[in-house]
Amino acid sequence: MLLEKSTLSSGGSGAAGAFLSPKICSNSSYTSFVNTAFNFSVKFYKENFSSTIRQNGILRILKSEKDKIKCKNPPKEIENVKFLKQNEIEFINKEIAPFGGYFFRDGAIIDSKKIIQNLTKDIEVKENSFAKKIKYQDEIYEICSYKAKGVIVCTGSDIDFKELEYINLKKTYGHRIDIKTDAKLPFHLHKNYSVSSSKNDTLHIGATHIPKYRYSEKEIKKELEKMIKEVSSYIDLKNFTIEKIHFGARSCSFDFFPVVGRVIDHKKTLKKYPYIKKGSKVPSSKYIYHNNLYIHTAHGARGFVLAPYTAWMIVEHIKNDTSLSEDISTERIFLRFARGKQLTIY
Ligand SMILES: Cc1cc2nc3c(=O)[nH]c(=O)nc-3n(C[C@H](O)[C@H](O)[C@H](O)COP(=O)(O)OP(=O)(O)OC[C@H]3O[C@@H](n4cnc5c(N)ncnc54)[C@H](O)[C@@H]3O)c2cc1C
Known part of the structure; x- marks a missing residue:
């Protein structure tokens, strides 16, 4: 059963493009994670929702001489990629690409609302059900008067539970x-x-990034004008009219990796091992966890690339007790909190 405080797709997912694009120009573990997820997710959408994916390939333009050096090699996880020099690029204004770009044949866009409709068609969806509290008694959770043995919190950027x-x-x-x-x-x-x-x-164009949002019609207008001005330098937007404006929030952890796994009972764990706060190492197997309470969130600006992969991971974890990667764990987030570190995005 899915409880939704508003209507389906009313969160970040309804606002998204949603482009499926690999990460380039970096050899970090996050890049490798994104690109593995990209391969998994493209296959997932094609196999399950072929009518909602438009796989026309994506051209990623390199932005500077520095980029060109950093991006000398295409991402190692990705197949079907070709480097195009400026004079080999067609259909757009070549002047925007003096450093060339990578064409990823598997790059795609999906229809996020249709995917969500399809994903939820065989489960009970309770719209207008605002989960305010997670009540747990006698091994049963009760939320909005619905009872369940287990709960997965996937409330996007709103995490209001104590x-x-x-x-x-x-x-x-x-x-x-x-x-x-x-x-x-x-x-x-x-x-x-x-x-x-x-x-x-129709063309879908996105997206802007606003760290602190305060509604202002003037600011929105300015922001959209900037986006259109720049996109007009990519291609000649002949006779265009804006049909729809979408708005949403992305949620992001300090290291960009999603947060997926069992929810630690942080109060009980810190009571039992207070020296965690001072930096002592306690194996996570000794932490105290809330029974059958899980979280799946913080997919940042890449939810449609990452989430099919991380959803598969958490299902395997719950059903077959497979271990989850430390990169996406709740433990790393808990340790930062316990040691009083502020949220800083690198
Ligand atoms: C403008 C924009 C463009 C983007 N473009 C892309 C893109 O091109 N490609 C890509 O991969 N990703 C993109 N993203 C990111 C992607 O949309 C997100 O990572 C993804 O949608 C997050 O999904 P989610 O299910 O975690 O959160 P959400 O989609 O926000 O869903 C959470 C849901 O939980 C509900 N909820 C919250 N609290 C409660 C509660 N207490 N009780 C009941 N229900 C609750 C909300 O109403 C919401 O519907 C974009 C995001 C934005 C904002």
Whole structure:
């Protein structure tokens, strides 16, 4: 059963593009994680929701000489990739790509709302059900008068439960727009903004990044004008009209990895091992956990790339007791909280 405080897709997922694009120009463990998830998720959407994925490939434009050196090699996890020099790039204004770009044939965009409808069609969805408290008694959870043996919290950027106060996430808001235009683009494109391939005279453009949001019509107008001005330098947006403006929040952990796994009872754990606060190492197997309470969130700006992969991981963990990668664990978040570190995004 899925409890949703508003309506399906009313959170960040409804606002997203949603572009499926690999991460480039870095050899970090996060890059490797994103790209492994990219391969998993593209396959997942194609096998399960083929009518909702548009796999026209994505061209990632390199932005500077520094980028060109950093991005000398394409990501090692990704196949079907070709480097294009400036003079080999077609359909867009070549001047925006003096350093060339990588064309990823598997890059895609998906219809996020349709995917969510399909994903939830065989389960009970209770809209307008605001989970305010997680009540637990006699091994049963009770939320909004529904009872269950286990709960997975996937409330995106809103984590308002006292059990989860140690999960400190940063919100970044953003807009995406759909425009009607005569401009034609046969593939998806990304430089500072992403532009989808054209379908039914429509292009999806996104997304802006606003760290601190205060509603102001003037600010929104300025922000959208900036986005359109830049995208107009990529392609000639002939006779365009803005059809729809989407808005949502992304939630992000301090190291960008999602937060997926069992929820630690931080109060009981710190009471039993107070020296964790001073930096002593206590194996996580000794931590105290809430029974059958899990979390799946903080997918940042890449939820549609990462979440099928992490959802598969957590299902395997719950059903078959497989171990979860430390990179996405609740333990790393708990330790930061216990040692009083502030949320700083690297
Ligand atoms: C403008 C924008 C563009 C983006 N573009 C891309 C992209 O191109 N590609 C990509 O992969 N990702 C993109 N993302 C990121 C992606 O949308 C998110 O990572 C993903 O949607 C997060 O999904 P979620 O299910 O964790 O959160 P959400 O989609 O926010 O879902 C959480 C849901 O929980 C509900 N909820 C919250 N609290 C409660 C409660 N107490 N009780 C009941 N229900 C509750 C909310 O109403 C919401 O519907 C973008 C995000 C934004 C904002």
